[in-house]
């Protein structure tokens with residue numbers, strides 16, 4: 001990934017290949033991450049429910065078959081635990097000359113690993129990946145307290161166009 005354009009957002013200037021500590025690895029989600037606490041870390045974001053290993057595998061392969069899912073994780077290789085995650089989901093469009101659009105989902109960093117810029121690192125990693133895939137924009141929903149965090153890495157509220165609406169089923 002070309003980190004040149006986002007260098008200013010990270011100080012010290014870490015990347016997915018050099019996340020700051022030699023024991024941290026940034027990589028795509030694997031089936032084995034079921035045993036490395038991927039679902040446990042998601043509980044810091046919202047309710048995960050009772051997901052068995054076979055539920056997890058079925059959903060993982062559905063995502064692979066569907067295509068367009070890029071779940072990225074940070075592993076602490078000292079204890080083989082997933083300590084951060086973010087999902088990039090892409091969507092085919094007819095508009096903008098049959099463009100690809102990106103959404104940022106399920107961003108979480110273990111709260112005992114704060115202060116290492118890992119949230120910024122994982123979001124910038126998937127953002128640069130979406131750019132590399134040719135997406136024309138990437139968007140996200142977040143709670144109010146996280147607005148400054150996303151602003152600090154280049155995301156903007158679009159005036160007149162920043163409303164997130166919802167229907168829950």
Ligand code: 16G
Nearest residue numbers: 046047104105106107140141142143
């Ligand atoms: C946040 C997340 C979203 C996640 C949702 C879960 C980001 C950028 N946004 O909006 O991806 O799915 O929370 O909340 O990570 P919910 O359980 O209320 O749907």
